[in-house]
Amino acid sequence: MASRITSVRRATARDAKRLTRLVRTSRAYEGPYAPMVAGYRVGPDYIETHRVFVAVAPEDDRVLGFYSLVLDPPELDLMFVADSAQGLGIGRLLVAHMLGQAREAGITGVRVVSHPPSEGFYLSVGGERTGTEPASPPAVMWDRPELVIPVG
Numbered sequence: 001m002a003s004r005i006t007s008v009r010r011a012t013a014r015d016a017k018r019l020t021r022l023v024r025t026s027r028a029y030e031g032p033y034a035p036m037v038a039g040y041r042v043g044p045d046y047i048e049t050h051r052v053f054v055a056v057a058p059e060d061d062r063v064l065g066f067y068s069l070v071l072d073p074p075e076l077d078l079m080f081v082a083d084s085a086q087g088l089g090i091g092r093l094l095v096a097h098m099l100g101q102a103r104e105a106g107i108t109g110v111r112v113v114s115h116p117p118s119e120g121f122y123l124s125v126g127g128e129r130t131g132t133e134p135a136s137p138p139a140v141m142w143d144r145p146e147l148v149i150p151v152g
Helices: 013-025 029-039 044-049 090-104 116-124
Strands: 007-010 050-057 064-071 074-081 107-112 128-133 142-151
Touching: 007 090, 007 107, 013 044, 013 050, 013 064, 013 074, 050 090, 064 090, 074 090, 116 128, 116 142
Parallel strands: 074 107
Antiparallel strands: 007 050, 050 064, 064 074, 107 142, 128 142
8 A cells, every 4th residue: 555655745846857857757647638737847936835745755855756846725736646656546645634734724515627538537536516617728728527525
């Protein structure tokens, strides 16, 4: 199970290049989705001004995934799991951690605008479909599912 071998810690500016690489090389954004992340950068400034957390392998501090939680209004801004860590429970670990952070902040629900292929994952962790976020060309050429994950 991921939680036995993986820890979640606050991201630091030194993680910026690794997080940017994880976003840009994600297989989830191949093909028609590639333009959305082609020039995306998770910079040190973003990390320092947002609640960014990384799941790391304790033996080598290898980044297995990360998320960014915005508190006002509550939204999961980013969440990525490394291709090599898919299916290991990292996504569920990150969502559980994110919900803990939200709970501590007194939040009752976190909005998620999902990458279309990821909607099933968010539904499986308790997300409830609330609508559709319309396309915003040129970066996002498709409508995206909008969900809320209740904070228990």
